[in-house]
Structures are given as C-alpha cells and as structure tokens.
Amino acid sequence: MASSNKHVVFDVLIRPGLLGTLVDYEAFYEAIEARLGDQLRAQHIGARLFGYAWMEAGEKEYTYLSMSGHHVAFSDVLRALFYRTLWQAGLADPRRFATDDDRDFLLAAYRALRVRPGVAACFRTLHDAGYTVWALTSGDVARVADSIGVGKPAPAVYEHVLKKFPTEDLDAWFAAGHMWDASAARRSGFNGAWVSLWEKESCSDIFGDMDVVADSLPELADGIVAFKK
Template sequence: MSSKNVVFDVVGTLVSYDHLFAAIDTQLGPRLREHNIKPSLLGYTWIEVAEREYTYLSMSGKYTVFADVFRALFYRMLWMAGIKEPREFATDSDLEYIMKEYAGLKLRPGAKECVQKLRDAGFRVWCFTAGDVKRVSGYFENEGVEMPASDLISCDAAGLGKPDLAAYRPLLGQLVGENGGRVPWFAAGHMWDVSAARRAGFKGAYTSIWEKEPLTELFGEMDVIDETLPGMADKIIASQAAS
C-alpha cells in the first residue's frame, strides 16, 4: 500500500463525453438540426439532468444505477428540447445505438500521462465513480491503461451516490487509517465533486478541462487547480513533496 494516494472521478474527468456527443450527432443529428437542436447541447443537458435525478433518487433512499437513470430520461430530454412527439421522432433502436456508444467513451487528452506521472511519483491511483465497474473498467482497458479492479470503486457498491459526503468517507477513512493519518487527494473535473470530497476530508485537486470556469466563489478554494490533467498531476506531486 502506497502512503500517497489520489482518488479520481472518472467520467467527465479522465474520460471525455465527446464520443457520446458524436454518437448522438451520428444517429440523430440531421433530425435534431431540423428543430434547431444542437446534438452536443442535447447530450450535455441529458448528462446533467441524469446526474441530478441520480442524486435525488439516492438522497431519497431509492438508489438507482446511473446508466439506468440516463437511459430512462431519453424521451423526456427530447420533449424538454422541444420535440412535440419524442416517440415518433426517435425510436428505441436510436437509443440502443447511443447507449452502446456510451459504453465506449474515450480517455481525455493527457489522461494517460496524468496517471503515469502520479504512479511514477509513488502515488497509488484510485477511481471512485458513479458508473458501474464493468463499464468504467472498460474505458481504461480499451485504451491500454491498467486500472486494477481493487482500485476502482463504484457508488453502486454502497448504494449511495456522490456528492453525499457519506459516500466519500468510507474510502477516506480506509486510506487515512492505512497510511498513518496522511490525507489522500481527490481529483475531478467536476467542481461539485471535488469540493464535496474536500469537505468530507480529502485534499482537493481540480482540473478545468471540462467546465472551464472553476467558480470558486460558489464551491470554495481548492488545494490545486490546473487547466490540464498532466498539469494537475504535476501540482499534486509538488504539493505533496512540500508537505
């Protein structure tokens, strides 16, 4: 067990949504544009609403696997985008194509380098995700990045979703206990995620590669902020060395 640990969010942080947005464009793009709907904006909104509904279900005691929430919202999102008859506009086969491609998301530029920099510096790299372990482990496997099953933890295991502070605390307690009280890092491209982890007790590292604007006035200051994943890794390493 390394005495230095970094826990990463996966989808949106190390893994990009671009492949999902491209799949929506491929399958529905011409139809969507007839209604002045931008495929990438529909995809973004779909992801964001799914995260909200997933969180609300978890908070209310009805934890549901994220991919099931995401799938269920498809026709509702078309309705909210302005499609009068969503089930005439699109079909279940359209949805199946998109969901299949969703299982094939790609790593962000710099993600491999980020993970390798940290491992070379003696950090153990963990993942804590709202996604299911099989799908998320596939993202790494498909791109040749080793991510041991023991280091990949899903909210599904406890049936409690992020950003509930109680979701972060078991892994935090484990890592602190195994390393003589040394505080681990939590790294994410979602400010809501890393700020919650920081309030739970982690050190916080944020990359603006996804959201662009950190909005520290809302979420608070971070221990480390950088525009890129490798840059964030460098700052984590430097901060750890200085502590």
C-alpha cells in the same frame, strides 16, 4: 523516510476501467450528431446542447434518487430520461421523433468514450512520486467491487473511501473534472484537485477553492506532487 501513504482517487464512469475525469465526451456528441443531428437541427435543437442537457438531467435525477434512499445505476437513469429530455428540448412527440434503437445506439456510444490525452503521463507522474491511484464509481453494482448503496456527492461516499487509508502521514487527494465532486470530497477530508477539461469555468464563488486547479491531466499530477500545505 518519505511517506508511502499517498493516494489519489479519481471518479469512474459506468464502463469498467474508464475514469470519468479521464475521458473525453466527444464520442458521445459525435454519435448524437451522426444519428439525430439533421433531425435535431430541423427542430432548431443543437446536438451538442441536447447531449449536455441529457447528461446533466441524468446527474440530477441520479443524485436525487440516491438522496431519497433509492439508489439506481446511472446508466438506467440516463436510459429513462432520453424521451423526457427530448420533450424538454421542445419536441411535442418525442417517441415519434426518435426510437428505442436511437436511444440504445447513443447509450452504447456513451459507454465507449475515449480516454483523454495525457492520462498515461498523469499516472506516471503520480506513480513516480509514490502515489497509489484509486477509482470511485457511481456505476452499476454488478461492476463495482465495493458498494455502499449511496451516490456522490453524499459525504458518506467520500468518507467511506477516506477511512480505507491509514491515518498516519496520510496524503489523500480526490481528483475530478466536476467541481461539485472535487469540492464535496474536499469538504469530507480529501485534498481537492480539479481539471478544467470538461467544465472550463470553476465557479469557485459557489463551490469554493481547490488545492490544485489545472487545465490538463499532466498539469493536475504536477500540481498534486508539488503541493505543500
């Protein structure tokens, strides 16, 4: 009999029900363009690049806080870094350039990201092959059923999830759009699957190899199902 101990874990954003690997960030960039695009261009700052810098700064500070033993929800980190990111972009007085209302408008857009094409097909393929799909979050504690008080990519996070599955005939995957995430999970005992929709370049020379690499979510599911150790 085929094993039913088959699992695929996806990362989750701060909004309930939205999976980080499964969302498109375009709505966030569109909101920045609509709200501050003309003002940013007048200062020779690209709206998309500002959005990327803001998110990346959030990832870094969230991780450093967690590593230091001070776990703060990612949404709160992102809110706090808005004016700092504007200053790093070259604005001498960010609080005259933008307002708290601007910041909150953009944060609301971040929480309303759209699901990527192919999500339904991805889940259907995994389900039909006997996989159970799970979610791992770095979101607000109030929105999470199970919290261990530390954020990814600490090995304890991935190990905590892996230990929830029976060990016999285990086929466990971690799927992500960030190579740092998928590679950390792989080093912690998962099979690793990475989809290039967000980062494009795998940078495998620093992150290492993946068991499955795909350019779309349906291809990711097909790769997991077809994978043989």
